[in-house]
Amino acid sequence: MLKVAHITTGYGKKQVLTDVSFEIGKGEIVLLTGGNGSGKSTVLKTIYGLLKIWSAEGKIIFEGEDITALPTAQMLRKGIAYMPQKKNVFEEFTVEENLLTSANIYTTADAKERVKKVYETLPMLETLRKRTPFHLSGGEKQLLAFGCLLVHKPKLVLLDEPFAGVDSQNSEIIANSIADLKKENVTFIIVEHKKYLFENQIDKVIELELGIIKN
Template sequence: MLKLEKVDVSYGSIKALHGISVEVKNSEIVALIGANGAGKSTTLRTISGLLKPSSKESIITFKDVQIQGMPPHKIVEMGLSHVPEGRRVFPEMSVYENLLMGAHSRKGKPGQEDFDRVYHHFPRLKERIKQVAGTLSGGEQQMLAMGRALMTRPDLLILDEPSMGLAPMLVEEIFHIIEDINAAGTTILLVEQNAHLALEISHRAYVLETGEIVLEGPARELAQNEDIRKAYLGE
């Protein structure tokens, strides 16, 4: 579904990604783990068109179409939705209005089935549908950001640090929901500091260090790798 080949990204004279190659197959959950500053968010922002590769050899293919250099809204229209780090809900708008904004790029108005899909995964949002988003808890704002992304009916959902700043019980709830979204047919690329949980729910994973992929493979195998356990699992 998604393939990155030899992707370079630079911020001025600083090279953030060094020719990375990543593949996400249909129906998978793929995790991208690594330390702060490794280039994880840069990777996601480049996939969704917010950043441009710095090399002509860099190729990003989504559903057999090259998308490097394509405007972000066109990529969304193709079926790729990005939930950024920090949630970034519209704080002055209601939950309902935020969800409507998620469907803005689609042709035609969203139907009740779109809202019902979101409510199925996030029943708390239905209870707070008229509430101003800025008054929600951090966990509820994360649910809203994910629900807003689902309103685009994405084939691929990319999530940047969905557990950041959340209490442990909420983190587990969010990860169960991610599994449910995947089981319902949405492919997921996940960037997550909580490497233990990310590897637990993922099919495959990549380890990014200073802009380079240093390890890749089945998530369960990486979870047993001694270097990974020491570096990212606190063992």
């Protein structure tokens, strides 16, 4: 469902990825590993169109369609969602307002329905719905960031260290939700050091070393 081909890119003059290519099937969970600075986050950012691809032959094909450098809002509509390493939620908004804001690219009725669905998947968020992130733990905030992503009912989910700084209870909630979504054929690329949290779900491991795929 996703084909990443010959991606060379970087920041400014600094080349980070060299000829990165891989393919992922529908419903697969792929673990993207490698040392600090090996380019894991850069791979996710490139798929999501946040970085310009340097190589002329560099392409990203999603469900047979060329999505190379599509604008972010288009990515969401196509069914691709991305949770960055540094999670951003609106501090001045409540949990529910954050979810509704994420859903604001849809009609009001649709947005409400989508938020309701997220509450069914993550009931914990409904109990926290009136709180602002200031009054949430680190793990609860992460759960909110995950909920903001689920609002889009994605087909492909890019997660950059979703369990970093998350307590065991919320980690379990997120891991269970990933397992449930996999059953519905949702595809994941996950960058995570704590892979034991979802080890039995992993279909494929891609290892990066200095921006080059090792395996």
